[in-house]
Amino acid sequence: MHAGHHYTLKEVLLWTRREIMGVFVLALVPTVLYAGLGWHWLAMPWVPIALVGTATAFIVGFKNNATYSRLWEARQIWGTIVNISRAWGVPVRDFVPPLPAESSGFADVRQQLTYRHLAWLTALRFQLREPRAWESMTQAANAEYSQLYRVTERDGSLADELQRYLTPADAAYVLSKKNRATHLLGLQSKQLKELADNDHLEMFRYFELVRQLTALYEQQGKCERLKNFPYPRQFATINLFFARLFVCLVPFGMLQEFEKLGGHFVWLTIPFSMLVSWIFLTMERIGESTENPFEGGANDVPITALARTIEIDLRELLDEADVPAALQPVNNILM
Template sequence: MIMNREKRWWRLALTVDGTTLTRTWRRVLATTVLAFVTTIMWEVFDIHTLTLTVTPFSLIGVAISIFLGFRNNASYDRYWEARKLWGRMVNVSRTWARQVSTLIQAPEGSDEAVLAEVAQIRETLILRQVAYVHGFRLHLRGEDTWEQLGAWLDDEELERLQSESNRPAAISHKSGEIVSAAWRKGYVHPMHVPILEGSLTEITGIQGGCERILATPVPFIYNVLMHRIVGLYCVFLPFGLVSSIHWVTPMAVAFIAYAFYGLDSIGDEIEEPFGRDPNDLPLTFLSRMIEVNLRQRTGDTELPGMHRPIAGVLD
């Protein structure tokens, strides 16, 4: 996610990094060169056989703008839903730490061994949520660096996770088993078990929502159609403008091509919100924030620093 808080118009207008221009400049340049060649043919060599009227381009341009708006709205809906789901993940993780700390209690009159065991169960469940969040981030991004979870999971569980098709779900399932074991030992009141299970269920629901976005992209046929229409429109546009605006054609085509190719590229950029593109969600930052918040609940004082933007981009 780009963390550019610059509000001055001229600075924003001149910004290149993180904009669609980094992805579309080749197409814009090629279209502008074509427009320049078309203008030379018309003005210098008097070749007028390939010209078209501007009327169809006016009508088609309006239709393309509407379709691009619909597509970008669909892509942004996916992006915003993903951000809301991760906002819920932040909240439910904090809630989980509070519930574990207050609802898992040693029976009155317990000896030191039981008190120590209960304290260990609390810490384990909280740190397991840290492992879950980092594992969920790796799961969404398709990364296979699960050894970094060794700070919160033992070697036996890490080995077992290698054979799991859905590793975050396996981590959450094991946390549920620990809650169940604590209940059987009398460390969790029967009325509090549904509360803890409710948090785990919400975590699973958030995961399912993110996986739905990940596994259901904008229909391929729709993307292909929009790319083709925009490309053909920009290619033929010089032939429709040159007879009316003459030497201004290259500049007009460059501007229109930048706008249309840019709008088309925005949809591609944000429709997959879990990647590492500059405008994707900062999953590493959110995971680190959850980690710091939860480790503080365990009394840990050797906390990692919050993730900071690099070159204005927050990963």
């Protein structure tokens, strides 16, 4: 997400410069033909173009409202994950006895359960950053802008990340599965059952911790729904077609309108057509860049930073000293 006051005009113009060049050509050609070569038959009445513009405005507004809802839902889901993670860390610290862990790499079983939760967060965010065919990060402008910040899940390896939190046996088991996050919660449930079966965990405390695992499964499922079901393609398609149709028609409708002001005013068709077209295309691009909140774009929910916040909280609950620092924005972008 953008963590500054707002995007600067320079950043927006840089991001949309390809559209600006395109609408410049679309405005220049008919204006030159109309004013320079006298092709007055190119002019179109403004009323039907305005009707197309009205329909385009409605459909663009509908899409932007829907994509914002997807973004805000994703943020609410991860806010809930933050809260459940804390509600997991405190009972693990207070309910689970300090028994020896399965591996010498952990201080006790409480640390192992906490670190496995951090591994779940890691696996989940890596899964959510996997590309999908409908996502827009492969577009030239988005790929270019992504060079200004770092997406940890693209630059790093899940296997390397999991080694920080899991035993070698657990890491090998999880990496052999397709949905790694699901199986990490399964390992949590398995270890809790072993503790309860050996009378190390009272049943009502066991059920409370299992309830937190169930809640985490629910939030993971919500994330996967947003990740794997895009904004409906039929609406995205009609939005794109309407916007491009309107942009192509705008200069033809403005020719006569500016000619009414005087002979040379017809050349104002170029800048004003560009302005109107740029507004509609930029609105369409903003909606497109908002509809996939986990794709690794500059407007994503900052799941990497939120996962780091959770890690800090849980490791401080264990009174660890070497707690990592919170992530900071890079060029105002926080991932």
